[in-house]
Amino acid sequence: MRFKKLDLNLLVALDALLTERNVTRAGERIFLSQSAMSNALSRLRQYFDDELLVPVGGKLEPTPRAELLHEAVKDVLLRIDTTVAAQPEFDPRTSDREFTMFVSDYSMEVLIPRLLALASQQGSRVRLRLKPQVAHPYRSLEQGEADLLIIPDIFCSPDHPQELLFEDHFECVVWKDSPLAVGDMTIERYMGASHVTMKPTDEEMPVLEKWFTVSQGLDRRIAVSTYNFGAIPFMVVGTDLIGTVHSRLARRVLPAIPVVLKPVPLPAVSFHQTMQWHKYRTRDPGLVWLRGLLHEAANHLDDPLDAGAA
Incomplete structure (x- = not known):
């Protein structure tokens, strides 16, 4: 099919080329030989009068x-994919659809087990592909690499819908025999100590440092950074x-290791965990079901895992 003399199949090739930035890998991505992909690039260069x-x-x-x-081009292809793939109804008991979700290890521990339990109670046959968080996660939505993001609200894109799932706050974890375990955790003791923090593999700044820098104007001394x-x-x-x-995560491990918890000596050190999806998929029946199930799972976060609905 052609539109204004452009073979629309070339848009798929263009997307693969600009994503992979390698002719061979782009061909493998859309199942074309290297020579066929080279020919596609040549035709694209001729049409757009640009080397690309x-x-x-x-x-x-x-x-x-x-x-x-x-x-x-990404936007056009995603619109087409969304329209073609859309089903008028969705039944989790008969569908074997796979949903790709980007989640942190925190959400993997406190939220996802409840989601899976609820899905199992419904007799769901859907599959979940859980992937680690990345920098600029909204790009994964726009590139069609994720169906849903579960992320703090400060990382959400203003261009796509989002809904609050739950709130949590932070607590200090210290070794029970450390001097820091005795007495109050003051701001002076907190800022004078060395810290362990989480830093995603492709982020320049640890996650919490964004909160401290933006909301508190503080700069902690980071002695250890981990991806988990x-x-x-x-x-x-x-x-x-x-x-x-996170408080829910800290209290999960409290009985198992010799640590104590202290309040963070800063105001409003809390966060809002949200889910975000592409604006073109708001009415996708499968995603509507999944979003509803996530809300239900979030409502039962503080219940025993084997209790009732969660």
Whole structure:
């Protein structure tokens, strides 16, 4: 099919080329040979009268025109995919649809088990693909790589819908034999100590530092950074380090390791966990079902895991 003399199949090739920035990998992505993909690139260059991809330091980089085209092409292809894939009804008992969700290890521990329990009670046959959080997670929605994000509200994009799932606050975790375990955790003691924090693998700044920098104007001394929230309470044992972690996560491990919890000596150190999806998929019956189930799971976060509905 052609539109204004452009073979629309070339849009799929253009998206693959600009995503992979490599002719061979782009061909593999859409099941074309290297020669066929090279031919597609040549035709695209001719149509747009632009090189689109140029060699820079041994790799291909998009031209300014290509950068502008990529976002528009992604948007068009996602609209088509959403329209074609949409089903008028969704039954989790018969569907084997796979949902891709980006979640932190914190949500994996406190929220996802309840989601799975609820899905099981409904006799659901759907599949979940859980992927780790990344920098700029909304891009995963726009590139069609995720159906749903479960992220703090400060990371949400203003361009797509979001809903609050639950709130939590942070607590200090310290080794029970550390001097920090005795007495109040004052702001002076907190800021004078060394800290363990969580830093995603592709982020420049640890997650909590964004809160402290933006809302409090504080700069903590980070002695250890890890990619896993759940590891932080274990890392303070035998040290004078402070770990600042979600209350629900901290209280899960409290009976198992020699640590004590202290209030964070700062006002309003809390966060809002939200879910976000692409604006074109708001009425997707499958996502409507999944979002409803997540809300129900969030409502039972503080129940025993084997109790009733959650």
